Amino acid sequence: MTTVTGDAPAGRGGVLGQPLDSREDPQLLRGEATYVADIDLPGTAHMAILGSPVAHAKILSIETKAAEQLPGVLKVATAADFTDVMPLPCIWIPGGVESHFPPHPYGLPGARPVLTGDTVRHVGDPVAVVVAETPRQAAAALAAIHVEYEPLPVVTRADEALADGAPQLHEAVPGNLNAYWTCGDKDRTDAAIAAAEVTVELDLVNQRTINSPIEPRGAVGDYDPATGEYTLYASTQGPHNHRFLLAALVLGIPFNKLRVIAPTVGGSFGTKGYLYPDMPLVLLLSKALGRPVKWVDTRTGLMSSTVQGRDHRQHVTLAGTRDGRITAVRCTSYANLGAYPSTIGPGVATALMGRSISGMYDIGAAFCEVYAAFTNTVSLGAQRGSGRAEAAFLMERLVDRYADEIGMDPAAVRRKNLVPEEKFPYDNGLGWTYDSGNYRLNFDKAIELSGYGDMPARRAEARTRGKRLGVGIATYVAICGVGPSTRMSQEGMLGGTWESANIRIHPTGEVTVTVGSASTGQSHGTIFAQVAADELGIDPATVQVHEGDTQKAPYGQGTYGSRSYSMAAPAVVLTARKLKAKLVRAGAVFLGVPEDKVVYEGGAIHEEGNPENTKTFAELAMAMWYGWGLPPEIEPALDETTHFDPPDFNYPFGTHVAVVEIDELTGETEVVAYTAVDDAGNIGNPKIVQGQIEGSIVHGLGQALMEAAEYDENGRLISSDLGHYALPRAADAPFFALDKTVTPSPHNPLGAKGAGEIATVPPAAAVVNAVVDALRDLGVRHIDMPLTPEKVWRHLRGESQ
Amino acid sequence: MDITLNVNGRPEQFSAQPNELLVERLRDGLGLTGTKVGCDTGQCGSCVVRLDGRSVKSCLVLTASAAGGEVATIEGVTARGGELSGLQEALRQEHGTQCGFCTPGMVMALGELVDATADGPAPTEPEIREWLTGNLCRCTGYHSVVRGVQRACAASRDEVPAGSAASTAAVPEV
Ligand code: FES
Ligand code: FES
Numbered sequence: 001m002t003t004v005t006g007d008a009p010a011g012r013g014g015v016l017g018q019p020l021d022s023r024e025d026p027q028l029l030r031g032e033a034t035y036v037a038d039i040d041l042p043g044t045a046h047m048a049i050l051g052s053p054v055a056h057a058k059i060l061s062i063e064t065k066a067a068e069q070l071p072g073v074l075k076v077a078t079a080a081d082f083t084d085v086m087p088l089p090c091i092w093i094p095g096g097v098e099s100h101f102p103p104h105p106y107g108l109p110g111a112r113p114v115l116t117g118d119t120v121r122h123v124g125d126p127v128a129v130v131v132a133e134t135p136r137q138a139a140a141a142l143a144a145i146h147v148e149y150e151p152l153p154v155v156t157r158a159d160e161a162l163a164d165g166a167p168q169l170h171e172a173v174p175g176n177l178n179a180y181w182t183c184g185d186k187d188r189t190d191a192a193i194a195a196a197e198v199t200v201e202l203d204l205v206n207q208r209t210i211n212s213p214i215e216p217r218g219a220v221g222d223y224d225p226a227t228g229e230y231t232l233y234a235s236t237q238g239p240h241n242h243r244f245l246l247a248a249l250v251l252g253i254p255f256n257k258l259r260v261i262a263p264t265v266g267g268s269f270g271t272k273g274y275l276y277p278d279m280p281l282v283l284l285l286s287k288a289l290g291r292p293v294k295w296v297d298t299r300t301g302l303m304s305s306t307v308q309g310r311d312h313r314q315h316v317t318l319a320g321t322r323d324g325r326i327t328a329v330r331c332t333s334y335a336n337l338g339a340y341p342s343t344i345g346p347g348v349a350t351a352l353m354g355r356s357i358s359g360m361y362d363i364g365a366a367f368c369e370v371y372a373a374f375t376n377t378v379s380l381g382a383q384r385g386s387g388r389a390e391a392a393f394l395m396e397r398l399v400d401r402y403a404d405e406i407g408m409d410p411a412a413v414r415r416k417n418l419v420p421e422e423k424f425p426y427d428n429g430l431g432w433t434y435d436s437g438n439y440r441l442n443f444d445k446a447i448e449l450s451g452y453g454d455m456p457a458r459r460a461e462a463r464t465r466g467k468r469l470g471v472g473i474a475t476y477v478a479i480c481g482v483g484p485s486t487r488m489s490q491e492g493m494l495g496g497t498w499e500s501a502n503i504r505i506h507p508t509g510e511v512t513v514t515v516g517s518a519s520t521g522q523s524h525g526t527i528f529a530q531v532a533a534d535e536l537g538i539d540p541a542t543v544q545v546h547e548g549d550t551q552k553a554p555y556g557q558g559t560y561g562s563r564s565y566s567m568a569a570p571a572v573v574l575t576a577r578k579l580k581a582k583l584v585r586a587g588a589v590f591l592g593v594p595e596d597k598v599v600y601e602g603g604a605i606h607e608e609g610n611p612e613n614t615k616t617f618a619e620l621a622m623a624m625w626y627g628w629g630l631p632p633e634i635e636p637a638l639d640e641t642t643h644f645d646p647p648d649f650n651y652p653f654g655t656h657v658a659v660v661e662i663d664e665l666t667g668e669t670e671v672v673a674y675t676a677v678d679d680a681g682n683i684g685n686p687k688i689v690q691g692q693i694e695g696s697i698v699h700g701l702g703q704a705l706m707e708a709a710e711y712d713e714n715g716r717l718i719s720s721d722l723g724h725y726a727l728p729r730a731a732d733a734p735f736f737a738l739d740k741t742v743t744p745s746p747h748n749p750l751g752a753k754g755a756g757e758i759a760t761v762p763p764a765a766a767v768v769n770a771v772v773d774a775l776r777d778l779g780v781r782h783i784d785m786p787l788t789p790e791k792v793w794r795h796l797r798g799e800s801q
Numbered sequence: 802m803d804i805t806l807n808v809n810g811r812p813e814q815f816s817a818q819p820n821e822l823l824v825e826r827l828r829d830g831l832g833l834t835g836t837k838v839g840c841d842t843g844q845c846g847s848c849v850v851r852l853d854g855r856s857v858k859s860c861l862v863l864t865a866s867a868a869g870g871e872v873a874t875i876e877g878v879t880a881r882g883g884e885l886s887g888l889q890e891a892l893r894q895e896h897g898t899q900c901g902f903c904t905p906g907m908v909m910a911l912g913e914l915v916d917a918t919a920d921g922p923a924p925t926e927p928e929i930r931e932w933l934t935g936n937l938c939r940c941t942g943y944h945s946v947v948r949g950v951q952r953a954c955a956a957s958r959d960e961v962p963a964g965s966a967a968s969t970a971a972v973p974e975v
Contacts, residue, residue, distance in 0.1 A: 021893060028901025029889040029908060031835025031875030032882075038834040214839040214847055214939050215902040266837070266902030267939050299840035521900025521940050691896045691945050698942030722844035722937070730933035730943040735926075 016534040016750075019687035022523040033264035036218035036235045037296045044220070045074055047282060047295040048138035050128040050145055051304060052120035055156070055376040055715025056167060057149035059118060059127065067130060067144035072137035074289055076145065078128045079117025082284065087111035088275050088340075089249045091494040092347030094181040094372070102494055104249055109172035110374060112340035114250070114277050114284075120149070121169050121339035122376050123717050124304025126277050131285050131293055154715040158334035158373040159313050169339060169374040176374045178337050181350040184367035184430045192328035192365040196319030200401045205784045206390045208311035208336065208709040209702075210303055210719065211383050212727055213520075215266020217306060218296035221282030225290065230283045231259045235266065237273040237520050238558025243550045244495065245275045245343065251283065258283075262548035268520035269699070269757070270382030271306045273560045274343040300721045307345065308709050309383020311336040312353070312370075312390050318398040322406055324413045328365040331357050331394055335372045338379035344493075345380040346372055351491045352387025352479065355431040359395045360439045360475045360653055361417040366429050376715040382560065384699050385478070385760030392476040396765035400472070400772065401781065410473055410769070411447055418443060418475075432479055434651045435745050435753075442679050442741040443475065446655035449737055450675035458659070467661040469672075470774025474656050474762035480754020481650040481747065482561040498645035499563070500554040501571035503532060503579060505638035507625035509618030511536070511543045516556015517568040518548040522756055523688045524564060530684055531569045531750070535576035537603040538617055554641050562652075562754025565684055570748040571644035578640040583620055586634050590615050590623060650745035652753035654678035656697070658766035662774050667793025669771055671701060674763075675737040681745045681753035690738065693759040697736060700763025702728040706786045726786075804868045808833070809877030817864045824848045824859040827874055835875035835905045839937070846936030849906035850874045856910045858935070875905035878912070888915050891953035892946065899940035907936050911950055915957070923954035 027033050064076040090108050116125050128145050132138035153167035160166060161176040169176055193199055220233040230253065236242050239260040247258040265272060278295050286293040297305065312333045319328040335349035354368035383389075399417075403410040418439040419426050426434040451458075455471045462469035482488065485496045502514040513532045517524060525545040533540035547553050556568060580600050587598040587605040597608045606614035615623070627636025659673040676697060683689050706726035710718045719725035744751025764785060771787050772780055780795050806813050808831060815830060827833045827850065836859060839847035843861045850859045851873040878886050885893060888911060898904040914932045918924050924932070929950045933943060 022896055022898075024901070025893045025896065025898050026885060026889075028898045028904050029885060029892055030879050030881070030883075031837075031905035031908075033901055034834075035837070035902065037838065038828075040832075212939060213900070213902075214845055214937055215837070215900065216839065265900065266839075267900040269939065296838075299842065299845070521902075523899070687896050691899055691941055694942040694944045695899065695938075695940045696942070698944075699939070721842045722840050723842050727937050727939065728942075729937065730930040730947065731927070733942065733944075735944055735947075 014534065015530050015540050016684050017682070018685065020526060020530060020540065020685055022688060023526045024523050035215055035264050035266050036220060036233055039220050039233050039263060039294070041220065041222060041292040044292045044294050045131045045133060045289060046135040046138045047129055047131045047285060047293050048135070048142050049126045049278060049295065049301070050142045051124035051126055051301070053123065054120065054149055054151060055123050056152040056154045057120050058152060059120060060148040060150055062128060063146040064128065067141040070137065070141045070144055072133035073130060073141045074133065075131045075285065076128060076141065077285065079113060079115040082114045085114045085280060085284065086250050086252065087113045088277065089245060090341035090343060090346060092344035093492040094179045094346050094350040095492050097489045097492055097494060108341065110170040110178065110341055112277065114280050122378050123715060124378060125339065129281055131289060154376045156375050156377050156711040156715050157313065158336040158371065158375060161373040161375045162334065162371055169376065173374060177371060178341060178374060179346055179350060179372040180369070181354065181372065182367070182369045183354045185365060186367045189328045189330050189365040189367035193317055193319040193330060196327055197322045198402065198406055199317060199319045200398060200405050201315065201317045202397055202401055202782055204314045204316060204394055204397060206310045206312040206314065206393055207785050209309050209383055209707045210709050210725055211269040211271045211309060212725070213267030213269055213271060216297040216299055216302040217272060217276065219278050219282045220292055220294040221286035222292040223283065223287040229257050229259065231261065232279060232283055233261045233263055234279055235272050236260065236262045237265070237268045237518060237560055239518055239548055239550050240516055240555050241273065241558050242275060242279065246280060250280050259551045262518045265520040269384040270309065270386055270560060272520060273558060274307050274381050276305065303720045303725065304378055304717050307342050307381025308338065308378045309381065309386055310390055311380055314394055316394045316398055318402050320402055324406060324408045324416050326361055326363050326402070326417045329358055329363055329395065329398065331368040333368065333370045335370050336375050336377060336380060337372050338377045339374060340379045342379040342381045344382065347492060348382050348386045349380060353390045356388050356391035356477060356479060357395055358428050358430060359392055360419060360477050362419040362423065368430065377711055384696060384757045388476065388478040389700065389761045389764060392474060392761045393765045396474040396762065396769060397782065400769045404776065411452060414473060414475060415440065415443060432651070433648065434477060435648065435747055436743045437651065437653055437679070438741060438743050439653065442653065442677055443655045445739055445741060446657055446675055446677035449677065449739055450657035450673070452657065462661055466664045468664060468774040470660050470662065470770040470772070472658045472766045472769025472773055474765035474769060475654065476761040477651050477653045478754060478758045478761050479649050480562045480652055480758065481566040481646060482563050483649055484647060485645050487648060497557050498643050499556045499567035499571050500641060500643045501568060501575050502554050502641040503572065503575045505579060505621050507622050509542065509621040511538065512546060513543055513572055514546045514553045515568045515572065516547070516554050517564045518558045520559055522559065522564060522692065527565065527684050527688060528569060528572055531572045532576055535573050536580065537601065562756040562758055566650050566745065566748055566750070566752040566754055567644060567646070569684065569752060570750055571642045573749045574642040574644060575640045578642065579638055582634065582638065586624060586630060587615065589629060589631065646747045648747050650681065650747050650753040652678065652680045652755065652758045654758065654762065656762040656766045658763065658770045660767060660770040660774060662771065662792060664796060667789040667796055669705060669787050669792055671733055671767065673734060673737070676759055677739045677741060678759055679741040679743050680755035680758060681743060682751040683755065684752070689755045692756045693738060694736060696757055696759035697763050698728050698733050700760040701733055701767060704764040704767035704785055704787060706788065708786050802865060804864060806867060807871045809874060819865055821864045822860055823862040823864050823867050826864045827859060833874050833876050837902055837905060839902065844937065846910060847903055847906045849909045849936065851909055851913060856913045875908060878908060887957055888912055888953040891956060892949035895945045895949040895952055897941060897946040897949035903936060903938040907938065907946060910936050914950065915953055918954065919957065923958060924950070926951070
């Protein structure tokens, strides 16, 4: 008998589930990691990008002579220099791709050219670049480029962009409508709403936000004329993906002549998975100049060049019975895609949001329609918790509104409508089938841990201090594990979304794991070592992990949508199982017993019932490297790869409870307590996950309380730097009360669900619910985010905006 | 203009333009890339170094104005690959860094707090959070950083860290 089976639960090595310290941390704490700005190749020239100062205009002329003559300037380039380069593709086109052989998305209506030549469509739209000897010389030369613009009318809101007579952004996109997308059953939902005892409606603005990783983006291009090979170093979440987009779709060069390397990446949260003009530009200019070309964004540049997030205007309706049974939910959303379709922005604004709107509730009828429109703003993309946060926000605001309307406790309404355990797998009627869940257990735990029952007393006590206390609950389901490739094609994704891993066991017994994923701060080196060590039954300290270099790593989509642990880690597990199976087969030779008497345990093999007849891991590694005496059907060496394409997504979920205090005099909202009970299935490293959950919650609080990308009526981005765009600081949140439930996913061998960003999904709803709760007796029924002190103060004074 | 700076205990002599920023000198001139640039408005704190013992945002300091001063950067806190300082070790144990981009600035700024309070009572949680106001972190939500400082202060005083309850209770076994 062997102990190797295909479906044995992971965790037998005893190191999974342990809060091992992150092995990446010491290097980061010493400031030794190399980020893209730290890369200094010999002979590097520096690129700067000239962005449009106006939101919408025809370019009449561009005069570059003066800039070309400035000291240190090597090249000034405009769109005219890149006429043979394809526009940047959008690979998530809502609606689905039916063919096995989809066309390349060349010439997609509205696609962004590498530099804009005729019409600029948002502030920051790149119109020219300078390459110079130093970054300062390049930046100085931008000021000497003279562009003549003829202003065009501007529109910055999706609903206004779709109105008759609105300014038109792209000739090929009449009416500015990129996609009209629906999910769910419209007739059934309309009927349920028409027949309902109670209906409530809300008009919601899910404001535009800017992810703001602390490291701005950057790229270094290095062309080698001797080999014809291009190397791109970039702050990217997905080096393989960028290689695909650049080689196959933009530059039209052979795949094997482009290498993409992600060095240490300083946070991303969704923004660094997109293809931006700077990436092809540094490669093309490196080839043109025969030198490496480097570009590092400024913070101000980032604000108007890196994808922004959220940005829906919605009319939402919920129907139910007088006794608290929800019978229908409907959403009409106007999604603002910005000026160009970003790499996957249209998919984020439609499927990721729409299919999630019913959340953790068992509702008979649901329908969502999205009008995705182009406007004169920065392109829309993902933002930590993207789509799912917008969905949770609308549903959880509606549930509170409904509870208020029928005079029932919001916790009781929620509990009554949770999908019951026996209904899993659960088809939510919007296109997702939830894999597993025990929602009541999770919900009850959060309610209890938050001290929900004590709120009346706490409310009264707060009043004695001049504070209004409010409590808000938000639950959520977050689709993660993007994804099953076929399923993603049905959502309109052009590309395989599987993940892969390679494990090589070296002659001396150490192990190298290589994955297609790429960390942006999630301690992949620690966690993938843990996964491999656990499965192989060896010490994680002997396992090295490599990723982020397309020349060394097997294909993979990279890090987004909380997918590394539920997509790449299963590939590691399955690869380790292949190696164990091989060692058992070879072990029959080494131990001189039949294969079914070989036991693999703790990294070694022994004969069943005879522990004396054994070979250690190191002995096996060396013997397999020698390869002596192996039968012809067993290849020497220990080197295996797995490509993991799961049967379906996974669906983490959770319940968060926010308690706020509002200062009666200033309108300032303080989050005084926050409870989060999340369920991410089996967790590989609770210490690392805890860090991600804490960071995610603070990110969500930021949207609720202070973050907003604001454009003026001319389309100028007012929040153009960190002085005008507020990010949460250390004093903005108390320590959180965290707990978890564990419902393993059946869709991968680890029972894992996404974790990294899931806790960003509910905080905005929880906080807004809490603030509205605190102001309910004043007649307040809704306040749009961000809940700035001024806004809240006006509501305290009875002035709505 | 010719300038002398003492950087991490080593005298450095060079000539600098009057508008050169200290962060440019450190990163581009001296190759000390541990100091990071996260913004261009003095908001993020990634570039914090210590100048004559005080934390400063090196993107807001002209090299010329620092002339003759003592600059300490992250590279001077520990040797490459070497043993971590007490603060770094405490941050490591609390997983106070994720992407690590804000981390050098945090270590430098918090180092001043730890030093400044070494002879008195440990800083309280609100004091630590207040001190961190000039340092943005988008990954950690700051909690693990605050716990790290509490741990570092407790360790240097031979106490049980004030934050340890929070950190161990946070994700109990189910
Ligand atoms: S780079 Fe100096 S404060 Fe941001
Ligand atoms: S660890 Fe990433 S910004 Fe702080």
